[in-house]
Amino acid sequence: MSNQNHIDRQEFNITVYTEHHVGLLxxxxxxxxxxxxxxxxxxxxxxxxxxxxxxxxxxxxxxxxIRKLTRxxxxxxEVLKVYYHTxxxxxxxxxxxxxxxxxxxxxKALVERLLRENGARxxxxxxxxxxxxxxxxxxETDNLIKVLQPYGLIEFVxxxxxxxxxxxxxxxxxxxxxxxAEPSDEVKENEYLNTGESIFTM
Amino acid sequence: xxxxxxxxPELTKEEKTISGGEALILGLLQEGVDTIFGYPGGAIMPxxxxxxxxxxxxxxxxxxxxxxxxxxxxxxxxxxxKVGVVFATSGPGATNLITGLADAMIDSTPLVCITGQVFAHxxxxxxxxxxxxxxxxxxxxxxxxxxxDANEIPAALAKAFYIAKSGRPGPxxxxxxxxxxxxxxxxxxxxxxxxxxxxxPTPIVRREYIEEAAALINQAKKPFVLWGQGVMLGSAxxxxxxxxxxxxxxxxxxxxxxxxxxxxxxLNVGMLGMHGNYGPNVLTNxxxxxxxxxxxxxxxxxxxxxxxxxxxxxVHLDIDPSEIDKNVxxxxxxxxxxxxxxxxxxxxxxxxxxxxxxxxxxxxxxxEVEQVIQDELFPTSGxxxxxxxxxxxxxxxxxxxxxxxxxxQNQMVACRYAKLNHTRSNITSGGLGTMGFALPxxxxxxxxxxxxxxxxxxGDGGIQMTIQELGTIMQSNVDVxxxxxxNQFLGMVRQWQQLFHERRYxxxxxxxxDYIKVAEGYGIAGRKISERENLRGALQEMLxxxxxxxxxxxxxxxxNVFPMVPQGCSVSEIRLK
Numbered sequence: 001m002s003n004q005n006h007i008d009r010q011e012f013n014i015t016v017y018t019e020h021h022v023g024l025l026x027x028x029x030x031x032x033x034x035x036x037x038x039x040x041x042x043x044x045x046x047x048x049x050x051x052x053x054x055x056x057x058x059x060x061x062x063x064x065x066i067r068k069l070t071r072x073x074x075x076x077x078e079v080l081k082v083y084y085h086t087x088x089x090x091x092x093x094x095x096x097x098x099x100x101x102x103x104x105x106x107x108k109a110l111v112e113r114l115l116r117e118n119g120a121r122x123x124x125x126x127x128x129x130x131x132x133x134x135x136x137x138x139x140e141t142d143n144l145i146k147v148l149q150p151y152g153l154i155e156f157v158x159x160x161x162x163x164x165x166x167x168x169x170x171x172x173x174x175x176x177x178x179x180x181a182e183p184s185d186e187v188k189e190n191e192y193l194n195t196g197e198s199i200f201t202m
Numbered sequence: 203x204x205x206x207x208x209x210x211p212e213l214t215k216e217e218k219t220i221s222g223g224e225a226l227i228l229g230l231l232q233e234g235v236d237t238i239f240g241y242p243g244g245a246i247m248p249x250x251x252x253x254x255x256x257x258x259x260x261x262x263x264x265x266x267x268x269x270x271x272x273x274x275x276x277x278x279x280x281x282x283x284k285v286g287v288v289f290a291t292s293g294p295g296a297t298n299l300i301t302g303l304a305d306a307m308i309d310s311t312p313l314v315c316i317t318g319q320v321f322a323h324x325x326x327x328x329x330x331x332x333x334x335x336x337x338x339x340x341x342x343x344x345x346x347x348x349x350x351d352a353n354e355i356p357a358a359l360a361k362a363f364y365i366a367k368s369g370r371p372g373p374x375x376x377x378x379x380x381x382x383x384x385x386x387x388x389x390x391x392x393x394x395x396x397x398x399x400x401x402x403p404t405p406i407v408r409r410e411y412i413e414e415a416a417a418l419i420n421q422a423k424k425p426f427v428l429w430g431q432g433v434m435l436g437s438a439x440x441x442x443x444x445x446x447x448x449x450x451x452x453x454x455x456x457x458x459x460x461x462x463x464x465x466x467x468x469l470n471v472g473m474l475g476m477h478g479n480y481g482p483n484v485l486t487n488x489x490x491x492x493x494x495x496x497x498x499x500x501x502x503x504x505x506x507x508x509x510x511x512x513x514x515x516x517v518h519l520d521i522d523p524s525e526i527d528k529n530v531x532x533x534x535x536x537x538x539x540x541x542x543x544x545x546x547x548x549x550x551x552x553x554x555x556x557x558x559x560x561x562x563x564x565x566x567x568x569x570e571v572e573q574v575i576q577d578e579l580f581p582t583s584g585x586x587x588x589x590x591x592x593x594x595x596x597x598x599x600x601x602x603x604x605x606x607x608x609x610x611q612n613q614m615v616a617c618r619y620a621k622l623n624h625t626r627s628n629i630t631s632g633g634l635g636t637m638g639f640a641l642p643x644x645x646x647x648x649x650x651x652x653x654x655x656x657x658x659x660x661g662d663g664g665i666q667m668t669i670q671e672l673g674t675i676m677q678s679n680v681d682v683x684x685x686x687x688x689n690q691f692l693g694m695v696r697q698w699q700q701l702f703h704e705r706r707y708x709x710x711x712x713x714x715x716d717y718i719k720v721a722e723g724y725g726i727a728g729r730k731i732s733e734r735e736n737l738r739g740a741l742q743e744m745l746x747x748x749x750x751x752x753x754x755x756x757x758x759x760x761x762n763v764f765p766m767v768p769q770g771c772s773v774s775e776i777r778l779k
Contacts, residue, residue: 019400023336023346030341071524077345077365080400 008062011040013090013163014070016055017047019078028055028079031072037061041094043160052080058161085165092163096141097123098132098148099155105130111151118144129154217390222352223252223383226316229359229392230260235287237261237278237649239271243291244331246318248383250289263649263678266670268295270642272302273668276311277646280629281604281654283437285366286646288315293331296339296377301636303342303373308633309458310435312371314362322350322379335377344372352385356392364395369403370522371435405523405537412543415517415534416550418491424559425451426482426489426514428474428503431458431632432496432521438541439463439625442495445548450555452563454482456497457613458632461622465601471563475503476767477614480574480776481566483767486511487774488562493517496540499529500633509772519543573778574764579619585758586734588615588687594738595657595685596621598745603655604629604647608640608664611693614763616659626651638667644682645674655683655745662688662714672724675750683744684726684752686717689759697762702769721752728752 018024025044032039040058047054059066070082102125105111115121120134134144141158220228226249230238238260242250253262265271268290275286286306290296296317306313320329336348345365349358355378362374419425433442439462446453446463452471453463463470472479474486483505486492492514497503504510507529518525518532519540526535536543578589592615595603601621606629607613613630622628629647631639644658665686675682696710721728727747731740737755744751767776 022348023340026337027340034341068524068528071528075522075524077398077401 009060010062011087012059012061012063012066013085013087013092013161014055014057014059014066014073015083015085015163015165016057016073017049017080017082018053018055018076019080020051020053021078024076024078025055027076028057028073031069032059035069041161043162045162056161056163083165085163089167090163090165092137092161093135094138094141094159094161095133095135096144096156096158098134098144098153099129100132100148101152101154102127102130104151108151111148114147115144118147120144217388219386220389221248221252221383222349222355222378222385222387223248223250224255225352225355225387225389225392226359226378226383227252227256227260228389229356230287231256232392233359233363233394234284235260237263238287238289239263239265239274239278239646240289241265241268241271241291241295242289243295243318245292245320245380246289246295246316246378246383248380249316249318249378261649262289263645263674265642265645266673267668268298269301269638270645270668270671270674272299272306272313272315273636273639273642274646274649274671274674275313275315276302276306276309276639277606277629277643277648278650279306279311279313279646280643280650281626281647281656282650283434283626284650285312285314285363286650288313289317290315291318291331292320292335293333295331296335296375297333299375300338300342301634303339303375305631305634305636305639306373307342307344309631310371310431311373312366313373314359314366315373315375317375317377318383319348319377319379321381323381325350325379335375339375342373343375346375346377348377348379349382350379352382352387355382356389357395360393360395361398364398365401369401404521404539404542407536407538407542407546409546411534411536412546413550415493415519415536416547418515418517418534419449419451419493419547420550420552422489422491423556424485424489425449425491425493425556426485427451427453427493427495428456428486428497429453429459429462429495430456430497431462432519432540433459433462434625436496436521436539436541438496438539438544441541441544441548443467445544445551448548448553449551450553450560451493452556452560454479456500456503456632457617457628457630459497460617460620460628461625464623465621466623469560471560472567473618475500476505476769477618477763477765478503478767479567479618480570480765480778481563483765483773483776484566485562487513487772489514491515491517493519494530494532495519495544496521498522498525501529504529505767505771505773505775509774519547570765570778578615581734586732586737586755587761588612588689588757589619590734591685591687591737591741591755591757592616592619592659594741598738598741599655599657603627603657604644604651606630606640606644606647606656606658608658608660609635609637610661610663610695611689611697611761611763612659612661612664612687614694615687618763620659637664640664641668641682641684642671642674644684645671645678645680648680648682656681657683657685659685659687661693662686662690663692663712665717666712666714669720672721672726672752675726676724680750681748682750683747684721684750685744686752686754687757688714688717688754689757689761690714691759693761694763696760700760700762701766717752717754726750726752728754730754730756732756
């Protein structure tokens, strides 16, 4: 790769609509590994159409390379359609979970403020540890690591990126559905904790 | 149950309970399969057991190694235009197919390979002869699928054939667990597949691009056509010829495309690439419009890419959208099957003759003949050359034989000099460059085109890689003529060591067994010659011989294949010596 290529590289969000087929993940992954390219992030999920799967792949490359790669992916028999977009063309999120000792959190009021500033919420609060969740861009989830590190961050994990294409009609509609989604079990647990022992509220 | 020997499948719409193995065999018959190349083993035994009942309807050729089996399948497919079918067992049987799969993948050869697999309940337990065939073969197959239930067999097999042969063809692996082969199920018949939701084998032809392409071609002063195997894969030889003849454009071929237009056609100006002809390489960098048809701008064709045809506007016809702009940027992309796009283009192009431009190719040919070809094909003194063997063969077969070459110098000589009157007559491992390809592929080619003379043209290196397939020739009485051009070297590597590694001949001198004795051991007639005066007679004897024949020709040890575009050089920097 020349220097020029290196400069032209940027993050691209590749969206792949596929049939749900065993081994397809391997086929798609080898398209990148064969070219000695790293996948920055990869997420597979259902899509809005029943039985059709959706891959979100993040790659740091030049547009020319991305265009060729998308054609190689689309060539796979079970792949329906591939799109690629820059970060500006998608709404994207990554989720992170942070496990910290509860006693430290409970003692330090400062932590509560930091969590609030970083848009984090408690998912589980136990006597021994508390798990926070935050969703956002990479910098945001990274920031909270730095913030929590001094308070004894026990465990950290971040999910792959999921991205919704701005210019795609169908997905805008779907986004609204996500927003009104039924609360999950975890949320209930939160509700109980928030009204119960009331260590903090968010 | 069905115990009698059957000659033809009983295909009715009514349900009947049969085994997965039998359903597979019935499906193969329904798909029009007549020949299988294979090797049995533990995990594919139920399929072989079913095959036993249909052994009259389906000709099974027992090979000596699964690699030989798959190359034979490739040779069959390339000679006949049909799908090659290969059987192998699980584990080592399946892994032995990998080289052939990679070869078929890169050379777009339609194959359906059936591999046995351990019982479904043993998957992932490191069972005896278990290998993760689906994962191993994924990068070298167009599609693969593991069947674990007999009910899946008819649909999976139909899909396999459809994918293998449609669009840009390629190899498919069906990995069938032993329990699925044994399982009794209600078989309702085999229905060929003609549509898969997620698969678009042929892109939609866009008329505006055909019009743009025609406009570019019509204003061109020095147009140049490069064609590849796509012309043959699309069975578009006639459409291609019509296009060339109306437009009057000189046309050169990749080794995979050789023969789609007869060698002696006036507008056939020769071979492209590293060891291609002088004119086509030099004039690639002089033409004003380059029309690429069913070819993929392999690095052996383009040489240094940033100095390749930069002055030209490029029209690229291909069925595979991922080939457009992959290596060479197209000014006008023409997606589609060239069987469909070429006639549309022919309609719109002006009838022309480019005599001056064509003359340039002829002038370069004259130079090449004088400096390279004359001495290679018609030497009068010294030891024999590979080229004169091919030249004599051309004269005796009149260009009607199928030439199956191996890899290396013998391949370049065969591709450069073989006279080809017919399509599907030059069978070689183009993309992968698999040594050992010639002998088994020639066996397959003979089954694919039984009425034609099939000549395997191999070196002393490649022949030893798959020499065990002489056993297949013996057992199945295959009439293949085998020419070994023996220079006692791994010639192409030696040539490169001479030219680019200061003659440091590192492990390229290779000894040979007494091939005639080896052939004799397999009941194959043979002869070894080292004198020029015996060449023609020996070739005549070989061609006249009933059944297979092995001819070993001792050729000069340190001959080089020229012209040559050295690696990293532009096509116009081609060297004549």
